[in-house]
Amino acid sequence: xxxxxxxxxxxxxxxxxxxxxxxxxxxxxxxxxxxxxxxxxxxxxxxxxxxxxxxxxxxxxxxxxxxxxxxxxxxxxxxxxxxxxxxxxxxxxxxxxxxxxxxxxxxxxxxxxxxxxxxxxxxxxxxxxxxxxxxxxxxxxxxxxxxxxxxxxxxxxxxxxxxxxxxxxxxxxxxxxxxxxxxxxxxxxxxxxxxxxxxxxxxxxxxxxxxxxxxxxxxxxxxxxxxxxxxxxxxxxxx
Ligand SMILES: [Zn+2]
Numbered sequence: 459x460x461x462x463x464x465x466x467x468x469x470x471x472x473x474x475x476x477x478x479x480x481x482x483x484x485x486x487x488x489x490x491x492x493x494x495x496x497x498x499x500x501x502x503x504x505x506x507x508x509x510x511x512x513x514x515x516x517x518x519x520x521x522x523x524x525x526x527x528x529x530x531x532x533x534x535x536x537x538x539x540x541x542x543x544x545x546x547x548x549x550x551x552x553x554x555x556x557x558x559x560x561x562x563x564x565x566x567x568x569x570x571x572x573x574x575x576x577x578x579x580x581x582x583x584x585x586x587x588x589x590x591x592x593x594x595x596x597x598x599x600x601x602x603x604x605x606x607x608x609x610x611x612x613x614x615x616x617x618x619x620x621x622x623x624x625x626x627x628x629x630x631x632x633x634x635x636x637x638x639x640x641x642x643x644x645x646x647x648x649x650x651x652x653x654x655x656x657x658x659x660x661x662x663x664x665x666x667x668x669x670x671x672x673x674x675x676x677x678x679x680x681x682x683x684x685x686x687x688x689x690x691x692x693x694x695x696x697x
Pocket of ligand 1: 603606
């Protein structure tokens with residue numbers, strides 16, 4: 459082996475050592491900010507449990523007011539030619555539940571579908587199927603939240619035309635499932651309906667999307683429900 463090939467081998471070895479490990483998708487910039495993003499490799503290596511853990515750890519950082527310092531322009535650049543998100547999250551439109559912030563996620567980390575009352579329709583199901591079956595996300599999360607106005611409006615049978623009727627109609631099965639007086643000022647009752655509504659959405663996803671139900675059966679994705687506390691910023695997983 460001549461000097462040149464020894465040098466080439468050494469360079470290769472150093473380059474290999476310097477390559478971030480596949481599970482470490484984030485690089486850190488000079489000021490400690492994260493500039494790295496999800497890649498095909500890091501997504502391939504990610505399990506559904508690891509994706510869920512990543513979101514829950516992000517929520518802990520959010521609650522503790524210690525979010526990762528993100529180099530957003532670097533992440534914009536790094537994701538311009540492709541995206542390999544960890545998860546798809548279906549949330550309500552509520553302005554107090556900014557999904558990426560709540561889970562301390564950066565650019566290209568998560569797909570987010572938002573509709574008042576976090577219920578599914580064909581467009582939402584199609585979006586989630588794209589996120590999982592085509593784009594490779596490992597986790598489907600349905601995120602309900604405390605004092606959801608859409609759920610309260612459903613309980614109150616709020617009337618405002620056929621579009622709202624369609625929206626609230628999707629929440630109605632959850633309301634009918636929960637025992638007790640139909641009362642939107644009963645916090646306990648409302649919380650129960652919100653949680654049942656998340657579970658109903660998950661049941662519907664499994665029933666209405668053979669694609670996602672199949673991926674779940676094969677162990678390629680997990681589908682979970684969660685609840686956001688408006689007072690503390692904490693996300694808790696639902697059974
Ligand atoms: Zn809401």
